[in-house]
Amino acid sequence: MTPIWVQLTYLACAVCFILALKGLSGPKTARIGNLIGAAAAVVAVAVPFFYLDLDHLALILVAIAIGTAGGVFGAQRVQMTQMPQMVALFNGVGGGAAALVALLELHELIPLTEIDGAVNWFTLAATAFTILVGSISFAGSVVTFAKLQELMTSRPVVFPGLPILFGASGIAAVVLGVVTVTGPAVWVGVVLALVGLLIGLLLVLPVGGADVPIVISLLNAFTGLTVAAGGYVLDNVVLLVAGTLVGASGTFLTMLMAKAMGRSVANILFGALKGGSTLGSGEASDRPVKSAGPEDVAILLGYADRVIVVPGYGLAVAQAQHTLRELVEVLIARGTKVDYAIHPVAGRMPGHMNVLLAEAQVPYEQLVEMDEINGEFKHTDVVLVVGANDVVNPAAKTTPGAPIYGMPILNADEAQQVVFMKRSMRPGFAGIENELLFDPRTTLLFGDAKDSLGKLLNAVKAL
Amino acid sequence: MTPIWVQLTYLACAVCFILALKGLSGPKTARIGNLIGAAAAVVAVAVPFFYLDLDHLALILVAIAIGTAGGVFGAQRVQMTQMPQMVALFNGVGGGAAALVALLELHELIPLTEIDGAVNWFTLAATAFTILVGSISFAGSVVTFAKLQELMTSRPVVFPGLPILFGASGIAAVVLGVVTVTGPAVWVGVVLALVGLLIGLLLVLPVGGADVPIVISLLNAFTGLTVAAGGYVLDNVVLLVAGTLVGASGTFLTMLMAKAMGRSVANILFGALKGGSTLGSGEASDRPVKSAGPEDVAILLGYADRVIVVPGYGLAVAQAQHTLRELVEVLIARGTKVDYAIHPVAGRMPGHMNVLLAEAQVPYEQLVEMDEINGEFKHTDVVLVVGANDVVNPAAKTTPGAPIYGMPILNADEAQQVVFMKRSMRPGFAGIENELLFDPRTTLLFGDAKDSLGKLLNAVKAL
Amino acid sequence: MSEPIVWLTIFVLSVFVGIDVIAKVSSTLQTPLMSGANAIHGIILLGAVIVTGTTDNDVALVVGLVAIVLAAINMVGGFVVTDRMLQMFVRKKKPAPAPTSDGGAA
Amino acid sequence: MSEPIVWLTIFVLSVFVGIDVIAKVSSTLQTPLMSGANAIHGIILLGAVIVTGTTDNDVALVVGLVAIVLAAINMVGGFVVTDRMLQMFVRKKKPAPAPTSDGGAA
């Protein structure tokens, strides 16, 4: 019988996790929420050392130390733009850990199944679930990491037999799960884990690079559910509650993210499988456009009263946020009113632009959300689009059938002048042409955003 | 052992109650939410008839039939303006039922306490809690009913020994509670119930009439908690979850309501006890004002382009909502733009004005919430204040220390002309003078709102 | 987990659900919400039925029957009155019976 | 209540809490929220410690230690990285280091 104080402590930790999530969803309380979660996690992990007579104490502590060091190192070193892949990696190892724990638990349960009624089928089913889904989450997260870190192509990977292989491994997983319940054996669990790895791979390979953040969120929810199932197996309420919280909120968050991009989760996952990539083409257009040099653009900007900057994924790629901030500061010093228009899905993860610009110390007040700023474009002299594309593409309003049709966009097309900074005529994430590039009021400034911004900055200073 | 299907059904019912509350908090889903709750309640109550071998079946069914008839009769007959007291009454009988059930349960537990370890102290404590708080809720609700139905004075009732008596009965309740745990006996439970009734009485007597709706909400939360405790004692999850839901959401709702009035719950409950009434004076002012007859006001209204109607408690008292709707229809037909400005705490319960005007078939679109309409007063020719007072009293902005200071108000004082319809110069609920009555742009139309509106209607038609 | 802790856990979680679920209520709906919540705790009827149906004491039977009547009033009356209130809110969304309203109040 | 039903009840309630608790998140905070939730499921470390500390099989011990390392990375790394992200959001509320911003961007 677990002592009462232990159970109460676990319950208190579970409550803290609830408060942590609650805190994390508001801007003022987010940081303290995260700290509450961390404190609760530390307390919960410390508890078994006090009431259980644990073997291998030294080894366990060393393992914790290694993991902690690894986690801190990775978390400190990662750049803001690499956040999504870092979260993916952390999530993957968590899923892996859950699968391993479940395998060990299966190993311990097997002798007990000899005794009649000592193990109910539900426990075995939960164990199988954890092994399977934990492995899926692990493999899937590793692939997402590889895609985002550009260790492999970030375009959808599809091969002819994929749907069949996927179906077959799904059936195998179900069969193995049933076997785990009816005639449990460790090897069955191990095979189940391998099948899980395969499924994880097949699930994420066909997803296009830019959809990956949504898949990360989904796998995050998966891992939460495995932890919840693990909590059931281990009879531990804090695992159950914490895992379920993450599973439920993660699923909901995934749907929120997908909605912000005007997509459904099923479409993201299986779009490529159903034939046809989830992305449009990646080819450059060869229609004529008006391009200009930094000096011309500097004059446009230097004598504008009102400028709105639209940052996008390219800004993150070019790591040009600091240069951009400098440029904006110079413009403001010249008396121009400048704001940044933040589209909710600009970049490759929600809040990407906020994080990026915050890193460059851009004052919070200058970041204006889409709904607030959309009315101002028509009174704006110049919109400076830095590495963004889809978030200002009028096709979202005008072209039914386009992959982004229906997504709310920034009304850059209503401004007097639009300047695009990009490297080529290649389309953005959605792979469709942007009519705004060909608009007579639009000027293109080709080149890497960091280079261009540097030149632009000098040119503006020289005015 | 309770059959699994029963447990699952109970759990499903508990989930339905969650969905019911969720539904009830959104305008589009409110009605279906209520129906889901009702369906779940019926199913849950039906369950024991199928799995338990209940005695006294006929009597039980008759009792249910009587209660159902009573409930339906009361609910159908009640007028919209009497809603608060009806809710209070329903809540009170619920609390009473919970207390009685707990008394019966205590009676059944006593023989078991002889057996070592058969009954844990927590169960006895929960039983005592239910008896006490159920009785408080019953007595308190009956007093609130009497106050609102004007069976007794609605002003705070305070007598010299009240705080001492209150304290003494509190101590008695604690002692009896401890006795119930240590040496349970039915008579102890009965005395505890009586003490609970006394506490309920003493708790609500000092509360001023207009604060009563908040107290109803609080007692509602109390009853929820007793039902939750009853669920623990009876080992019934649906009672536990449903009761806790109501307890938690009721407490939260009470705080929301109090906040909307710029008060704290403690202040409402104990303000009168702490010496000094919770209300200001009820005396009429004798400063000079400008008053006019219906014909003059009809001319004002008839030739205005923009009129805003501010309904208040007096409209409910006078039952003048139908006449008011007619007047507004006539004005609209004449080409005037007319809306109703709905202050969140106008009247005597939240949403009072919505319910009242909805009863009179006023189209939903004409009811505009405070935040939306507050900007329009300055472009308004005439504001017609019908039986409202505190919700347009500028003292909320200008007089620190006034009981309503800090409460957001309708900016009627920004309009070109203000017409007040009231019977006298007596103040509103908060008992403080309203400077707006003495403003040179203000005209008073004295008399019962129904009479005055009738005359006004005829006068406008005759224009 | 031991029994009281189980119940405590369920209680605590229900508190969170209870608060979060109504956190977004507009002030207009506070009264129907209060009334609906009031109806929900009428589920004590279930407890009253069980206790009454399993007693063999005459006084207890009478008390139990009284409890059933009271609880049924609470439950049934509560849901009916809430529905009546809500009917009024919802009814006049589009088929508003005011032919004159469109012209002036749009 | 029987054990699986208890767990089911706690599960169902936690689902509601999990959804309601984040229902109001702004899109800006979605990434830190995802990251924080990710850290929370690192609590599987607790399970890994218990399982590893009570095994007497060598292979199981090794597997368990691996699980502990992975889980600790998840948990610790998750909270640290979330804090790093949030630090950026919060830091520049008032002491904004942009002396020029007031004049033009107000």
Ligand SMILES: NC(=O)c1ccc[n+]([C@@H]2O[C@H](COP(=O)([O-])OP(=O)(O)OC[C@H]3O[C@@H](n4cnc5c(N)ncnc54)[C@H](OP(=O)(O)O)[C@@H]3O)[C@@H](O)[C@H]2O)c1
């Ligand atoms: N935020 C999220 O949560 C999220 C998650 C997944 C997917 N998405 C999707 O991502 C898209 C985001 O839109 P977006 O407008 O930010 O990005 P985008 O549409 O992908 O466009 C990025 C643009 O940046 C340019 N670019 C790339 N590297 C550059 C560099 N080094 N210097 C200058 N320009 C560079 C690219 O053109 P060149 O190649 O010609 O330079 C491209 O036109 C949306 O479609 C959204 O649905 C968002």
Ligand SMILES: NC(=O)c1ccc[n+]([C@@H]2O[C@H](COP(=O)([O-])OP(=O)(O)OC[C@H]3O[C@@H](n4cnc5c(N)ncnc54)[C@H](OP(=O)(O)O)[C@@H]3O)[C@@H](O)[C@H]2O)c1
């Ligand atoms: N809504 C809620 O949830 C709630 C709950 C509790 C308390 N309250 C409080 O109640 C107040 C509500 O403000 P309110 O402006 O609606 O009401 P109020 O300030 O109480 O004023 C009501 C006015 O109506 C007049 N009146 C009464 N009967 C009348 C009749 N038959 N014909 C014509 N006039 C009549 C009264 O003046 P005469 O006597 O001179 O006629 C009085 O000036 C606020 O202070 C609020 O905090 C609200």
